[in-house]
Amino acid sequence: DGGITQSPKYLFRKEGQNVTLSCEQNLNHDAMYWYRQDPGQGLRLIYYSQIVNDFQKGDIAEGYSVSREKKESFPLTVTSAQKNPTAFYLCASSIKSGTEYEQYFGPGTRLTVT
Amino acid sequence: AQSVTQLDSQVPVFEEAPVELRCNYSSSVSVYLFWYVQYPNQGLQLLLKYLSGSTLVESINGFEAEFNKSQTSFHLRKPSVHISDTAEYFCAVSEDGNKLVFGAGTILRVKS
Numbered sequence: 001d002g003g004i005t006q007s008p009k010y011l012f013r014k015e016g017q018n019v020t021l022s023c024e025q026n027l028n029h030d031a032m033y034w035y036r037q038d039p040g041q042g043l044r045l046i047y048y049s050q051i052v053n054d055f056q057k058g059d060i061a062e063g064y065s066v067s068r069e070k071k072e073s074f075p076l077t078v079t080s081a082q083k084n085p086t087a088f089y090l091c092a093s094s095i096k097s098g099t100e101y102e103q104y105f106g107p108g109t110r111l112t113v114t
Numbered sequence: 115a116q117s118v119t120q121l122d123s124q125v126p127v128f129e130e131a132p133v134e135l136r137c138n139y140s141s142s143v144s145v146y147l148f149w150y151v152q153y154p155n156q157g158l159q160l161l162l163k164y165l166s167g168s169t170l171v172e173s174i175n176g177f178e179a180e181f182n183k184s185q186t187s188f189h190l191r192k193p194s195v196h197i198s199d200t201a202e203y204f205c206a207v208s209e210d211g212n213k214l215v216f217g218a219g220t221i222l223r224v225k226s
Binding site for chain 2: 003005006031033035040041042043044045048050056090091094101102103104105106107108
């Protein structure tokens with residue numbers, strides 16, 4: 001089955017630790033995205049990548065880092081510099097061009113930092 | 115800059131009643147518009163989208179949305195809701211077909 005996998009579904013960390021969230025897709029999509037979701041605020045874009053080895057900051061990139069070494073993988077690291085890391089994190093992917101403008105979302109990872 | 119306003123944070127409605135979830139956007143250029151649905155603790159699923167052409171778009175499960183350029187709106191409607199429609203609904207806009215800007219979401223609560 002084609003799709004996006006995010007692991008783990010729930011993640012717990014102590015304050016001051018970096019943590020990496022996994023995102024893998026087998027849809028052969030060029031573009032991948034990371035969003036953060038907080039109650040009542042919708043989704044906010046953290047980082048996105050339109051091609052391997054290239055990525056751009058979104059609206060709330062501070063305290064986060066990403067890499068895009070392979071087309072199918074786009075891991076997100078939440079660093080200790082992120083002041084409020086507890087949130088639901090969603091990864092998405094889309095075809096870069098053409099008439100398809102739909103973003104496909106993974107199931108999400110809920111990160112709790114205490 | 116683009117922005118999306120979903121005018122209602124929660125909409126309670128009885129089963130089989132009609133519902134409208136409101137969405138207004140602001141943008142200085144032509145846009146693509148989307149409605150996504152999210153069930154608890156899950157990712158988002160595309161409900162319907164407007165790219166061009168007919169201003170009325172429909173989903174396979176009875177939802178429809180109408181693009182109104184003059185009012186910069188893309189309201190979502192369903193003539194008769196089911197308990198299973200209970201979820202959070204997000205309106206989103208994109209100017210380039212890549213970056214999406216989301217509204218804050220509307221929780222639809224269908225009561226029996």
